[in-house]
Amino acid sequence: MKDQKCPICGTGSLRKEIGAETFEYKGKSISIPNYVTYACDACGEAIVDNNTMKKSGKILKAFKREVDGLLTAEQIKAIRAKLGLTQNELAEIVGGGAKSLARYESGQVCQSRGMDNLLRILDAYPHTLNVIQKKESSSKTTGNIAYFEEYKYKMGKEDRLKGKTSAFTVDTQEAAYGS
Ligand SMILES: [Zn+2]
Known part of the structure; x- marks a missing residue:
């Protein structure tokens, strides 16, 4: 996604960012490390990397189950x-x-x-x-x-x-x- 134009505003370019991202659910929070996003330097929007989306999706579902007291x-x-x-x-x-x-x-x-x-x-x-x-x-x-x-x-x-x-x-x- 290097040097790709931002699909949101169409003018800015995207820059890869890797860092920990914190999510909250019902007052509890979880931090996911190595969360990859592509941030636009013009509009400030960030697009989540596909792989990160898949991996974090599972982590977040497990977190929701834990908070809600559901079976893993x-x-x-x-x-x-x-x-x-x-x-x-x-x-x-x-x-x-x-x-x-x-x-x-x-x-x-x-x-x-x-x-x-x-x-x-x-x-x-x-x-x-x-x-x-x-x-x-x-x-x-x-x-x-x-x-x-x-x-x-x-x-x-x-x-x-x-x-x-x-x-x-x-x-x-x-x-x-x-x-
Ligand atoms: Zn943009």
Whole structure:
């Protein structure tokens, strides 16, 4: 971008500047080092370098997550690994599509508070995945909470994905579809 005319005013020329840039969000601030901009000597506008924009974008999203108390990209990835699901499979359950989920995990996009809550619930109570996936009616599962707890420990990853394990599940499905 050396000796390039300023696209804002069209008269000044741009000069590369590298320095720390401070950003604020909800009263908290973060400093990003080696922030590259091209400043116009005439109008004073500064254009942010593309690479800097990409890198700082991720840093700022992570900062926003931290300030807002949202799960980090790594935590989301870890939750999905713990559930034993692919991005497609988890996206089917939480909604929003596999692309969105991939962006949460790469740190490109910040998840909503609702999405964050849902992921935390799945993390804390992974056996609830069964209720969601099989769409079991509540009347069939009432009174089986204790069984459910036990069921959670018996359940292997593969079995959960295939959607069949204990007698409990089979019985429920027969009750739901058989009659
Ligand atoms: Zn200018």
